[in-house]
Amino acid sequence: MRQALEGSQAIAQAVSRCRPGVVAAYPITPQTHIVENISKLVADGDLKTELVSVESEFSAASVVLGSACAGSRSYTASSSQGIMLMSEVLYNISGLRVPVVLTCANRAVGAPLSIWNDHQDSMAVRDSGWIQLYCVDNQEAVDTTIQAFRISEETEIPVMVCMDGFILTHTLEVVDIPDQALVDKYLPPFAFKRILDPKQPISIGTLVAPDFFAEVRHSQHQAMLKSEKAIIEADRDWKKLTRRGYGGLLSEKGPKDAKVGVMTLGSIGGTLAEALDTQPPRRKTKLINLRCFRPLPVAAIQKACEGLTDLIVAERAISPGLGGIVGNEIRAALAGMKKAPKVHNVAVGLGGRDVPLETLNDLVDWAKTAPDTSFSVFDAKLDKLPKEDR
Amino acid sequence: MNAKHADRLAELRAKFDRPPSWKDDPKEDKERQTIRERQPRFRGLEAGHRACQGCGEALAARLVTEAAGPDVILTNATGCLEVFTTPWPQSAWRVPWMHSLFENSAAIASGVEAAMKAQGKSTKVIAMGGDGGTFDIGFQALSGMLERDHDVLYVCYDNEAYMNTGIQRSGSTPHAAMTTTSPPGKERMGKRHLKKDLLSIIAAHHIPYAASASVAYPRDVTRKVRRALSIEGPTFLLIHCPCPLGWGHDGARTIEVARLAVQTGLFPLVELERGAITGVMPIRDQKPITDYLGLQNRFRHLFAKNDHRAEEEREHLQAIADYNIAIYGLAADGDDPLDSEGADTVHRCAIVP
Numbered sequence: 073m074r075q076a077l078e079g080s081q082a083i084a085q086a087v088s089r090c091r092p093g094v095v096a097a098y099p100i101t102p103q104t105h106i107v108e109n110i111s112k113l114v115a116d117g118d119l120k121t122e123l124v125s126v127e128s129e130f131s132a133a134s135v136v137l138g139s140a141c142a143g144s145r146s147y148t149a150s151s152s153q154g155i156m157l158m159s160e161v162l163y164n165i166s167g168l169r170v171p172v173v174l175t176c177a178n179r180a181v182g183a184p185l186s187i188w189n190d191h192q193d194s195m196a197v198r199d200s201g202w203i204q205l206y207c208v209d210n211q212e213a214v215d216t217t218i219q220a221f222r223i224s225e226e227t228e229i230p231v232m233v234c235m236d237g238f239i240l241t242h243t244l245e246v247v248d249i250p251d252q253a254l255v256d257k258y259l260p261p262f263a264f265k266r267i268l269d270p271k272q273p274i275s276i277g278t279l280v281a282p283d284f285f286a287e288v289r290h291s292q293h294q295a296m297l298k299s300e301k302a303i304i305e306a307d308r309d310w311k312k313l314t315r316r317g318y319g320g321l322l323s324e325k326g327p328k329d330a331k332v333g334v335m336t337l338g339s340i341g342g343t344l345a346e347a348l349d350t351q352p353p354r355r356k357t358k359l360i361n362l363r364c365f366r367p368l369p370v371a372a373i374q375k376a377c378e379g380l381t382d383l384i385v386a387e388r389a390i391s392p393g394l395g396g397i398v399g400n401e402i403r404a405a406l407a408g409m410k411k412a413p414k415v416h417n418v419a420v421g422l423g424g425r426d427v428p429l430e431t432l433n434d435l436v437d438w439a440k441t442a443p444d445t446s447f448s449v450f451d452a453k454l455d456k457l458p459k460e461d462r
Numbered sequence: 463m464n465a466k467h468a469d470r471l472a473e474l475r476a477k478f479d480r481p482p483s484w485k486d487d488p489k490e491d492k493e494r495q496t497i498r499e500r501q502p503r504f505r506g507l508e509a510g511h512r513a514c515q516g517c518g519e520a521l522a523a524r525l526v527t528e529a530a531g532p533d534v535i536l537t538n539a540t541g542c543l544e545v546f547t548t549p550w551p552q553s554a555w556r557v558p559w560m561h562s563l564f565e566n567s568a569a570i571a572s573g574v575e576a577a578m579k580a581q582g583k584s585t586k587v588i589a590m591g592g593d594g595g596t597f598d599i600g601f602q603a604l605s606g607m608l609e610r611d612h613d614v615l616y617v618c619y620d621n622e623a624y625m626n627t628g629i630q631r632s633g634s635t636p637h638a639a640m641t642t643t644s645p646p647g648k649e650r651m652g653k654r655h656l657k658k659d660l661l662s663i664i665a666a667h668h669i670p671y672a673a674s675a676s677v678a679y680p681r682d683v684t685r686k687v688r689r690a691l692s693i694e695g696p697t698f699l700l701i702h703c704p705c706p707l708g709w710g711h712d713g714a715r716t717i718e719v720a721r722l723a724v725q726t727g728l729f730p731l732v733e734l735e736r737g738a739i740t741g742v743m744p745i746r747d748q749k750p751i752t753d754y755l756g757l758q759n760r761f762r763h764l765f766a767k768n769d770h771r772a773e774e775e776r777e778h779l780q781a782i783a784d785y786n787i788a789i790y791g792l793a794a795d796g797d798d799p800l801d802s803e804g805a806d807t808v809h810r811c812a813i814v815p
């Protein structure tokens with residue numbers, strides 16, 4: 073049903089359609105409205121789930137790990153400092169290969185304290201072994217949440233659905249919340265096998281000595297690589313049911329023969345798509361929206377970059393002392409190509425800095441002269457800084 | 463035990479004997495079975511794990527699982543118990559068991575319990591942790607679990623230090639005890655701070671049942687486990703478990719050491735319901751604390767000759783024991799079959815005709 077909903081409200085509805093047995097979450101801006109909306113659904117009797125109102129994000133992640141291992145579909149959500157506090161458990165969930173879905177309402181990580189959007193939080197846990205899917209708008213966030221349960225349960229890899237804090241979570245948009253019957257058709261009941269059951273007792277989380285650890289990590293890595301297929305299929309099957317799909321791993325927009333590409337993750341993709349329609353750069357430019365960041369879909373990225381001479385990676389995170397996180401990964405991913413484009417890397421929109429439509433043109437102009445190893449915090453106003461810090 | 467009684471017991475045991483597979487297997491030599499193997503009890507924790515000889519924690523965990531029976535799910539914080547029972551690909555657990563991290567046993571158990579509720583199952587959930595995982599790093603998750611009223615029994619195996627990482631002090635380490643991070647020296651006499659009164663903090667959550675127990679009194683341990691599991695809601699059990707390695711005593715004297723902790727008043731055995739004291743194990747003959755300290759290397763510096771500090775610390779510890787006895791009313795008036803002498807199974811066996 074199409075309704076005008078706030079992003080967080082829409083996510084709560086989507087989660088409820090997935091019939092989670094257990095939900096555990098701790099409030100943090102800008103994720104708070106998701107927990108609040110789920111609590112209200114439970115209070116009104118519209119969602120039958122065990123809602124565990126934990127005392128920290130650390131426990132939120134631990135509760136869903138425990139409940140999934142005990143055989144219930146489990147969901148949690150967080151942001152920023154909460155994701156950091158969860159990080160130890162996030163590694164545990166993926167290392168134990170337990171299906172769980174988490175919404176990350178992306179927010180900057182302090183200090184300095186900021187409640188506004190960037191991707192530093194999810195990027196900080198990019199090596200934790202979770203599938204990471206980034207959403208452009210609220211409809212995609214709703215649909216991706218539902219897909220995430222299926223992907224996670226099929227691959228036994230936890231999935232983090234990343235949606236930009238405020239920009240998506242707090243924005244009212246018309247979204248279609250799929251009917252329960254449709255979701256039931258798409259998402260089979262939770263059937264995780266390695267569960268805690270007195271009738272067939274197993275031990276989960278044992279001590280692994282050096283003679284097995286490398287094999288565990290190898291198989292985890294292989295499973296991650298193979299999960300590309302599950303991600304593509306989940307999106308494809310969803311499209312068959314709803315006529316809405318998001319390109320699986322990534323999507324492209326713009327002229328096929330473009331020489332310049334701009335790659336982004338999350339809602340910036342929506343802003344730049346509008347810019348491409350309303351104020352296209354003079355040089356032919358195409359947009360690449362990287363939906364799936366983990367696993368990093370190297371083949372799909374290379375294919376999308378064929379024919380480009382310049383690729384601008386504009387990301388909402390930074391690794392101080394290195395530069396861009398996504399940018400450097402993309403450089404590595406393209407290294408095997410016959411004719412790899414130059415990769416120009418910028419961080420934009422850190423800590424909630426507005427990314428206006430003009431950004432597209434500004435970036436394309438800048439890339440004309442920028443050296444290909446470049447990195448800059450593109451929208452930093454250096455005149456605000458003392459000379460020695462510029 | 464007289465010979466007739468022993469024969470009768472053997473006869474009864476034979477009738478109760480464990481799995482029929484033993485009878486099917488003529489090769490099995492009953493003479494060579496250990497006493498434990500001949501006990502017709504449910505065993506949640508198998509023999510053959512890698513604990514040190516005389517490990518109090520291993521004994522306590524065995525008693526807890528034995529009392530709980532098979533329809534349970536266990537969660538376990540990182541620590542000795544987790545490490546010595548589950549070196550992949552082996553596991554000593556016969557019941558479903560899960561370890562995640564050092565500080566989240568209570569939160570994992572909360573999740574397991576929530577899943578049981580969601581699925582309409584009645585399987586009991588027991589969360590376990592060492593004193594480090596309970597008094598210190600896992601305390602927040604535990605407090606949250608108690609406050610949210612999860613139907614979970616939390617068992618803390620209190621060996622009074624971080625043993626798994628090589629005997630570092632914890633919030634539970636007694637005052638003046640030596641650990642690798644509270645060594646005695648010119649400026650120090652072991653741990654400077656007091657043992658955290660965790661039980662009172664737990665009781666302040668007004669949960670239906672919280673108790674302390676000791677491996678020296680196994681029937682008391684199993685009774686308290688059963689009592690806790692019969693209650694719906696969060697319950698807590700603190701079990702004093704000597705660690706021969708960390709405390710520096712002979713592994714054969716674990717029970718003796720544990721018993722002395724109770725008999726001196728240093729480790730009071732009490733039961734609290736909704737925050738109020740409802741039961742204590744009376745102490746028949748209070749032993750001087752030096753009887754207890756003297757058996758353990760971790761208190762060796764308290765017996766240094768010509769060191770006034772040692773004397774002061776001993777007086778201080780004696781005062782703690784006396785205070786416990788006064789505040790909990792532990793002094794027995796007359797003999798009681800369930801006091802610190804009567805409840806001791808070894809003594810009780812001796813008085814059975």
Ligand SMILES: Cc1ncc(C[n+]2csc(CCOP(=O)(O)OP(=O)(O)O)c2C)c(N)n1
Pocket residue numbers: 519539540541542543564565591592593594595596619621622623624625626627632
């Ligand atoms: C977050 C974290 N910090 C530190 C450790 C290291 N560590 C593992 S077990 C342990 C001590 C366990 O002590 P306790 O809970 O008392 O159990 P015991 O081994 O004595 O039974 C420590 C410090 C860890 N695993 N995780």
Ligand code: SF4
Pocket residue numbers: 512513514515516517518519520542543546621625626704705706707708
């Ligand atoms: S170090 Fe102590 S607690 Fe750990 S196994 Fe040995 S005796 Fe048990």
